[in-house]
Amino acid sequence: MRKTWLICILFVAFATLGMAQNDADKEFDPAPTDGVTSRATGGPDIYGYTWDDGVAFDWVDISTPSRAVTFLGDDELSADLPIGFSFDFYGQMKTTLKVSSNGFLQLGIGTSTDLSNDCPLPNTNSDGDIIGVHWDDLDPGDSNAPVYYETFAAGTAPYGGYAGACMVITFENFDHWPGSTGGTAGTFQAILFDNGNILIQFLDPGVEAGSSATTGIENADETDGLTYACDTADYISAQLAVMFYNPNAASASEVPAMSTWGLIAFVIGLLGIAIFLRRRTAA
Ligand SMILES: [Ca+2]
Ligand SMILES: [Ca+2]
Numbered sequence: 320m321r322k323t324w325l326i327c328i329l330f331v332a333f334a335t336l337g338m339a340q341n342d343a344d345k346e347f348d349p350a351p352t353d354g355v356t357s358r359a360t361g362g363p364d365i366y367g368y369t370w371d372d373g374v375a376f377d378w379v380d381i382s383t384p385s386r387a388v389t390f391l392g393d394d395e396l397s398a399d400l401p402i403g404f405s406f407d408f409y410g411q412m413k414t415t416l417k418v419s420s421n422g423f424l425q426l427g428i429g430t431s432t433d434l435s436n437d438c439p440l441p442n443t444n445s446d447g448d449i450i451g452v453h454w455d456d457l458d459p460g461d462s463n464a465p466v467y468y469e470t471f472a473a474g475t476a477p478y479g480g481y482a483g484a485c486m487v488i489t490f491e492n493f494d495h496w497p498g499s500t501g502g503t504a505g506t507f508q509a510i511l512f513d514n515g516n517i518l519i520q521f522l523d524p525g526v527e528a529g530s531s532a533t534t535g536i537e538n539a540d541e542t543d544g545l546t547y548a549c550d551t552a553d554y555i556s557a558q559l560a561v562m563f564y565n566p567n568a569a570s571a572s573e574v575p576a577m578s579t580w581g582l583i584a585f586v587i588g589l590l591g592i593a594i595f596l597r598r599r600t601a602a
């Protein structure tokens with residue numbers, strides 16, 4: 320009888336271990352792998368967003384022909400692009416976004432594609448509901464520089480072993496205005512995770528490297544926002560990755576998901592304990 324008891328406990332223990340492992344798989348690798356010195360963290364803003372530039376740089380290349388692409392002229396806003404899931408931005412669930420050719424994303428009803436970047440955020444100029452990836456007066460029009468975008472379903476996310484879905488938006492080889500003589504503004508991307516976190520990565524920070532640009536987020540009514548970079552030379556560098564953490568991300572992403580075998584072991588263990596206790600009571 321003592322043996323049965325032991326086996327049941329072992330089943331439950333293995334199942335619990337399995338669950339813990341499964342949960343750990345969902346977390347990001349926090350170790351910087353890019354040699355970029357971390358400035359540590361920033362925030363929180365009023366809502367609770369924080370940023371961390373010590374997360375791993377792991378460029379997601381979606382520039383293959385199979386990916387969706389949009390070409391924008393100077394100071395232009397794209398049509399609504401499907402995110403592919405409900406994305407929590409300052410507590411509002413977003414399902415579409417627009418891309419500005421001046422290096423930001425518009426997640427609400429705003430129509431501005433303001434060439435003059437505002438910072439620090441929040442700032443009542445322009446429109447709210449934005450993610451400034453590398454917001455500046457950019458000019459993709461002369462060279463037809465593309466914006467690639469792709470939604471990855473849960474289980475196929477290409478960054479950090481993330482288990483959920485995500486959308487990647489890449490500004491590829493953008494120029495500063497005027498495109499012909501303004502120099503390169505770089506190649507950079509935003510990754511929107513379905514737990515509400517936002518990652519911004521720079522493959523190439525361009526010639527200004529942040530000297531006249533904004534990287535940050537702002538809510539819909541422009542009363543709250545969080546700034547990473549604001550018109551500071553050399554603040555942005557190649558292989559820099561900055562995560563903006565949504566304060567609700569933990570509860571949204573860390574629902575324990577049991578593996579099938581973990582679940583079976585857990586149930587067998589519980590059944591065994593129940594039978595054992597019942598027999599003991601009967602005896
Ligand atoms: Ca604003
Ligand atoms: Ca422009």
Ligand SMILES: [Ca+2]
Binds near residue numbers: 531
């Ligand atoms: Ca500027």
